[in-house]
Amino acid sequence: xxxxxxxxxxxxxxxxxxxxxxxxxxxxxxxxxxxxxxxxxxxxxxxxxxxxxxxxxxxxxxxxxxxxxxxxxxxxxxxxxxxxxxxxxxxxxxxxxxxxxxxxxxxxxxxxxxxxxxxxxxxxxxxxxxxxxxxxxxxxxxxxxxxxxxxxxxxxxxxxxxx
Numbered sequence: 001x002x003x004x005x006x007x008x009x010x011x012x013x014x015x016x017x018x019x020x021x022x023x024x025x026x027x028x029x030x031x032x033x034x035x036x037x038x039x040x041x042x043x044x045x046x047x048x049x050x051x052x053x054x055x056x057x058x059x060x061x062x063x064x065x066x067x068x069x070x071x072x073x074x075x076x077x078x079x080x081x082x083x084x085x086x087x088x089x090x091x092x093x094x095x096x097x098x099x100x101x102x103x104x105x106x107x108x109x110x111x112x113x114x115x116x117x118x119x120x121x122x123x124x125x126x127x128x129x130x131x132x133x134x135x136x137x138x139x140x141x142x143x144x145x146x147x148x149x150x151x152x153x154x155x156x157x158x159x160x161x162x163x
Contacts, residue, residue: 027093030111032082032120032153037063039098040075050075051089053082055155083155085111092116099153100128107157109133109140121150125159 029047034040034054040063043050054060057079064077078086083105085095091113097105097120104122112118112135121128130145152159 028089028091028113030086030089030092030095030108031098032085032096032108033098034060034063034077035098037067039096041067041070041072043096044072044075047094048074051078051086051092052076053078053080053086055080055082081155083107083153083157087111095119097121097153098150099158100125100148100150101153101158104131104133104142105153105157109135119145120153121148125152 026048029043029050031040031043031050031052034052036059040050040052043052044067052063052075054063054077060077060079067075076089082097082099083101085105085108090111092111093113093116095108095112095116095118097108097118100121100123102122102124104120108120109118114135114137116135118133118135120131120133122131123129126149128148128150130148132143132145134141154161
């Protein structure tokens with residue numbers, strides 16, 4: 001029987017924390033950072049539709065093929081700069097960012113539907129705070145949830161490649 005390594009347990013706990021913070025139930029979800037597709041598959045089980053943006057072409061292609069082979073049909077795969085989101089498919093009820101941003105990505109906040117929620121790690125390259133941003137009729141409300149460490153969010157409104 002295979003045991004989870006400590007970093008795998010931590011990753012799974014962070015995924016669970018992010019999903020709980022977003023309260024996903026049959027909504028349209030934007031995921032920034034497809035990666036291997038692990039979290040994308042979980043989102044697809046919970047959401048009506050998932051739009052997942054990945055900047056690394058081979059990673060995106062592999063995840064797309066993997067999830068299609070597993071029978072997922074409610075995921076739209078997009079390739080490009082995740083810091084820009086996917087405005088052509090907006091608005092989204094929920095947005096989940098899976099890389100650490102230097103500040104709350106306002107371009108992504110603008111793609112939220114009313115009463116939408118965004119969860120993103122925000123802070124320095126080496127340590128962030130998981131932040132939940134709710135879009136209400138009164139504007140945005142943010143809450144710091146916990147400390148965390150994610151890979152850097154690279155792009156026009158994130159960290160510059162190699163910096």
